[in-house]
Amino acid sequence: MKLRDRAHVTFIAVSQRSDNIESRAETRDALDQRLTGWVRALGALPLPVPNALGDKLAVWLKTLSPGAVLLSGGNDIGGCPERDRTETELLDHAERAGLPVLGICRGMQMLAHHAGGILLPVSGHAGTRHPLLGDAVASGEMPAEVNSFHNWGLAACPQDYAVLATAPDGSIEAMRHGKRRWEGWMWHPEREAPFGETELARARQLLIGD
Template structure:
């Protein structure tokens, strides 16, 4: 099973004086269902610390998770920027989910814009990816990042999925881990992106296309 480095959100607990890294356990379940080993990345391992961590665990792919707005937590922003630099230098496949897709765009020089009607709802996608997906975001890419192409748009024309023109990098604005039963098209797509896994691995998925 391939090892996937997974970035984490930052949750602040001022009543305890704590800043905690956090990851939805359903995202772990989604990666396991697809046949991958998730490796949560600590925030705050800057420069040499993060390089030592990457050298020790040797991830074979990178997933940028959802949660937090860009600019809300400097430690996470810096960590994900360095992870993308590492993925580029090692030619690793990358998937960005929701904020993760926004970070891909931000890293590539795109700006974000506010959108309405995309929080706690579902909508249809059109384009290369045709499916009904969940939606939990209040910001979207203002334009397609340089060296990327648009894979799917929502019914109101917002960018919902992107793909790099030469690298195995994709961004999805929906959360595959938040489906009651993981959608088969999400499982199949992440397997194609990260590389085929053990054929004996089983999944539970429902095609919603």
């Protein structure tokens, strides 16, 4: 019996950042405790994914059988090959298994990269807040203002995705796949205090189906 069926709860596979601690000669996987709290606020439980499983990641996924995937923030794509490979395999698995996916900040960039999209450096998006624009914002499906902690953005909307929201400078801030339950947000909902109910409701619908 699958783990999520035994516990009657959705377990979400959450990717982790990779931190190189030179003073200790260690490379550590890390997950912000706020993101763990945010997943719990959805009514789900996180399964942090190790970045050093290599060819055993497929066994990990088959054994634990998560019901959804969340790609977290941190690390630029290309800066940590092990994490890039882990998240690529997570997306490949989600595609085969029909699992929903949410990409946060770097996670949205990874969704675009996986779809063959091009990333470009952006300015004025690190350590600030800005409004969101778009029909999903006007309808109340997405927040009117978000935090911003990224230095990379999308050159264009990737194939098979649709833009849900933009920043005032026109850069893409949220997108959704046309056929799969895959969505990307360029901001960090877990860094809001308290957590935004708009994002929680949307993520529950996306990842859990509630």
